[in-house]
Amino acid sequence: MPYSVFVAAALDEFFTHGGAGRGGADFVTSPEVGSLFGALVARALDRWFVELGSPDPFIVVDAGAGRGRLARDVLRVGPASAPAMRYVMVERSAVLAAEQREHLTIEPWEDALGPFLPSPDGDGDPEPVPGIGPIVTSLDDLPALAFDGVIIANELLDNLAFDVIERTAKGWKEIRVGLDGEQFVEVPVAADESLAPAFDAPPGTRLPLQLGIEAWLAACATGLARGFVVVIDYAAPAAVLATRGQSGWLRTYRAHQRGVAPLSAPGTQDVTTDVVTETLHRAARRAGFTVAAEMTQAEWLSSLGIEEMIGSSRREWDARAHIGDLAALAARSRVTEAAALTDPAGLGAHTVTILTKNL
């Protein structure tokens, strides 16, 4: 079977059981670090809301929303766009989606855009009542109806199933997966020409082939009439990944630790890959998006004012560290969060890619 079929089945099994793959100091996602990330995303959403001309409803799709941590933190700071906001969490794991209800009041999807009033002239489509947000809803797939707004995907694309190709002395091979007894094993086959990358590489070079990104962006383009798709993930150009070797871009996580070999123990661990920058850009253009901006997470959070936001916490910690009371500890926690989110050797190095459509 193609590698992507194996990975898709393994991830399905893993997330069906509510798998919590990434955790621990090195592997935690940005929303899980604390509430600061959500507060900054709320600022970004307000800016995009204004750029879109303050639409009401303003649809925010959180793709791969997990337990709803980002949603909770965005809404908690009360963004200016909240009265227009419909916050749509898209999560395919039923176990994780169920956990969203622990922190958020979730409305049925049919009600998220309503209630509606008859159009002013009586003949047109009914119009949603303005100013009644935020309304939160949850789906297991991207909404297909046309909307204006933002789709944000934090560490989702690295989690879409991927294929693997390898340069051998006889050209590019596709690494498929077969069974040897009870063990899943690699089965190299000649790669279809369409799978080979545009550049050559020394024999032994392996790369991920992320056709799932194309399908995902095409689905985004079906729903998003006008607005932004924001992809936050670990990403690198193919030539950089080629130099790292497979273990440098294919990672597994289990019980908050690095997992075992990708073909071992399928369904018991998270399987992820770095996003290939060229794949993301090409898929974006094919789906009708413009690559409007790209930067590191540290640069993005800086543009959103992370330093100024934690400035008072830093001063408070400096002033109260010797007292060590709750206020001092809370201040220190914000400062530590900011350092984790902008760490150039960790989350700060994530790539933030901002795609636009009809803007």
Ligand SMILES: C[S@@+](CC[C@H](N)C(=O)[O-])C[C@H]1O[C@@H](n2cnc3c(N)ncnc32)[C@H](O)[C@@H]1O
């Ligand atoms: C690594 S987690 C990131 C969760 C969250 N965005 C965060 O930053 O903490 C990836 C999430 O995407 C979900 N997921 C994977 N593929 C998906 C898909 N095609 N549609 C919706 N959710 C998906 C997984 O179940 C998982 O909850």
